[in-house]
Amino acid sequence: xxxxxxxxxxxxxxxxxxxxxxxxxxxxxxxxxxxxxxxxxxxxxxxxxxxxxxxxxxxxxxxxxxxxxxxxxxxxxxxxxxxxxxxxxxxxxxxxxxxxxxxxxxxxxxxxxxxxxxxxxxxxxxxxxxxxxxxxxxxxxxxxxxxxxxxxxxxxxxxxxxxxxxxxxxxxxxxxxxxxxxxxxxxxxxxxxxxxxxxxxxxxxxxxxxxxxxxxxxxxxxxxxxxxxxxxxxxxxxxxxxxxxxxxxxxxxxxxxxxxxxxxxxxxxxxxxxxxxxxxxxxxxxxxxxxxxxxxxxxxxxxxxxxxxxxxxxxxxxxxxxxxxxxxxxxxxxxxxxxxxxxxxxxxxxxxxxxxxxxxxxxxxxxxxxxxxxxxxxxxxxxxxxxxxxxxxxxxxxxxxxxxxxxxxxxxxxxxxxxxxxxxxxxxxxxxxxxxxxxxxxxxxxxxxxxxxxxxxxxxxxxxxxxxxxxxxxxxxxxxxxxxxxxxxxx
Ligand code: FAD
Numbered sequence: 001x002x003x004x005x006x007x008x009x010x011x012x013x014x015x016x017x018x019x020x021x022x023x024x025x026x027x028x029x030x031x032x033x034x035x036x037x038x039x040x041x042x043x044x045x046x047x048x049x050x051x052x053x054x055x056x057x058x059x060x061x062x063x064x065x066x067x068x069x070x071x072x073x074x075x076x077x078x079x080x081x082x083x084x085x086x087x088x089x090x091x092x093x094x095x096x097x098x099x100x101x102x103x104x105x106x107x108x109x110x111x112x113x114x115x116x117x118x119x120x121x122x123x124x125x126x127x128x129x130x131x132x133x134x135x136x137x138x139x140x141x142x143x144x145x146x147x148x149x150x151x152x153x154x155x156x157x158x159x160x161x162x163x164x165x166x167x168x169x170x171x172x173x174x175x176x177x178x179x180x181x182x183x184x185x186x187x188x189x190x191x192x193x194x195x196x197x198x199x200x201x202x203x204x205x206x207x208x209x210x211x212x213x214x215x216x217x218x219x220x221x222x223x224x225x226x227x228x229x230x231x232x233x234x235x236x237x238x239x240x241x242x243x244x245x246x247x248x249x250x251x252x253x254x255x256x257x258x259x260x261x262x263x264x265x266x267x268x269x270x271x272x273x274x275x276x277x278x279x280x281x282x283x284x285x286x287x288x289x290x291x292x293x294x295x296x297x298x299x300x301x302x303x304x305x306x307x308x309x310x311x312x313x314x315x316x317x318x319x320x321x322x323x324x325x326x327x328x329x330x331x332x333x334x335x336x337x338x339x340x341x342x343x344x345x346x347x348x349x350x351x352x353x354x355x356x357x358x359x360x361x362x363x364x365x366x367x368x369x370x371x372x373x374x375x376x377x378x379x380x381x382x383x384x385x386x387x388x389x390x391x392x393x394x395x396x397x398x399x400x401x402x403x404x405x406x407x408x409x410x411x412x413x414x415x416x417x418x419x420x421x422x423x424x425x426x427x428x429x430x431x432x433x434x435x436x437x438x439x440x441x442x443x444x445x446x447x448x449x450x451x452x453x454x455x456x457x458x459x460x461x462x463x464x465x466x467x468x469x470x471x472x473x474x475x476x477x478x479x480x481x482x483x484x485x486x487x488x489x490x491x
Pocket of ligand 1: 240248249250251252253255256286287289290291293353354355356358359362380384386387388389391392393394395396399
């Protein structure tokens, strides 16, 4: 038999569940990726031709194509490569399957509702042609149905989930899927079906600032980042909370697009944790948080639209013109709270935001500006290069207190104290808000508290080159406690 591997968010040619399964079961295997117009056209319709994610995928496909060619060559087969299509996945995959005459298509599971709907369509179209669609587990170490409580129900609290995740982990969960061992089944692309990656322009896009940012793409980029991180993992526990430091791994984008295998990362984290290497257990915990939110999305897909805890849908968020203006200021990094603004500039300029700052910026939106968490969630979804529906939704609902195992609603981050604590020397703020760079430290966290002479000496003119605060935190805090009172009875 022959098979087609349909790659989506698993853009690598090693330790790959669907690819290994196809290679083991078929004599001839081809690999394909579809630039899906159902996803891309809405961006182009909004004039968004420079998109870091599209470019990240594009660069990673070039790397993947090379890896496949090299795998083919090492088995004496020339002409192996990636088939790239541009169109609707629900049409392109069945068409390719027919053109290649395969009996089965292999892909990896994706529990995002839009992905499930797309896959159901593809499955239906393939079935018409008598072609099977096989789904592998690749995006997570443990699927949502593999870690359940004693009653067979999903966990909704992280700590017992993590305990069960670790206790029921079997070595096979972390074992790599050895593509290389079976790679002799990789078949050359038929000349009639042009292989290779089209240019970015050919799919309607133009370069973003990805290269300028030196964001490393593809599996090669992922492995270089991983190596860099492992050399400093001992400091992860302390350094990860300080946005001015190179503390975290910066691997999220690679886990998002599967240029790195989650099994490989989790195996490493688990081994280092067992060896007692400092930082490894915290890092492993973060990887388990990722799986926790993945299983929440899979079990409770209503979270995409609504609060995990229904009572929180009764909250009346600010709306109308003033609310819209506050939202626009938040998006543009113009709230007058330097740490929040620096965070938003980091997101807008680079597509990344430090985890501590995601919490601070999200909390500010819901609990200082009184805006619906879904507004912020959508903005992050549009701008984060590592955007992942499950983690983003989980993170936002955690901050808005509406999620499972979320921050209690009466815990409200003070953006000035967060700034003093996590950017004590103001290094991060200075990097993204150069107009405040000459303010001395204590003032940098709350410029409106600085005496006029100090502001003048530092060249800061509030309301002119840096905004006055949009809201007073203490008043906002009071309003938030009143706003959240509707949920008190059920919290
Ligand atoms: P590291 O600290 O090196 O962590 C290693 C990996 O663990 C990450 O790559 C990520 O895959 C996972 N991880 C770490 N923290 C979390 C967490 N809290 N929840 C889930 N997974 C985690 N993460 C995303 O990948 N995509 C998102 O769209 C996203 N949106 C978020 C929105 C909000 C409001 C919040 C509070 C958090 C969000 N996170 C999201 C989680 C976290 O902020 C990022 O995963 C992390 O900042 C990525 O940087 P890193 O790879 O250097 O992290």
